[in-house]
Amino acid sequence: EVVLIQSPATLSFSPGERATLSCRASQSAGSFLAWYQQKVGQAPRLLIHDTFKRATGVPARFSGSGSGTDFTLTISSLEPEDFAVYYCQLRSVGPPFSWTFGQGTKVEVK
């Protein structure tokens, strides 16, 4: 079973800064890697799917990259509404397939 490691658990930035979040898989993860944003009291929101494809309505400042075991979510210039928790997620190839989540990275205001 693949394990996703997101580190560090918390990152601190000022608005306008560039944020780079890391997600490392314990074995080669293929391309079914997604990123979600979650704010307090809300359901997760899909930002990136298939490693680099932005979901509908997601601003262009969010981008995804990576391959194999190392994946990255980049926020080019942090807006006030971007301070939240971010999770990476993998869908295994299967059968049967399953979902695995990283433990999350909190992006907080410095």
Next chain:
Amino acid sequence: QMRLVQSGAEMKKPGASVKVSCKASGFTFSGYYIHWVRQSPGQGLDWMGWVNPNSGGTNYAQKFQGRVTLTRDTSITTVYMEFTRLKSDDTAVYYCATGGPTRHDSSLTATEGASWGQGTLVTVSS
């Protein structure tokens, strides 16, 4: 657009069972897997399993196997998550979410993970 609406908060005693519903609308119900994800207070997201609304087939995460049952009622486009033998550390918010397509069909274009229910808080306490 795709919409998932879950049933309301539940309070249960240890050892009891809970059944949470997830009503789908705005898309072909049989066309997409429905996943369930749990989030304990202050913790991350924990995948529980999926149901295929087309066939009724299921797959469960090992840690929940034997205690969770996912079913669907196609007549009312609703998926259910039943969780038995509840313990205090099962206190969490439970989410349903849309998955990938259940069959090869060019009309099934929605992105996996794009739609989530609002979450249902299940509190287990004596």
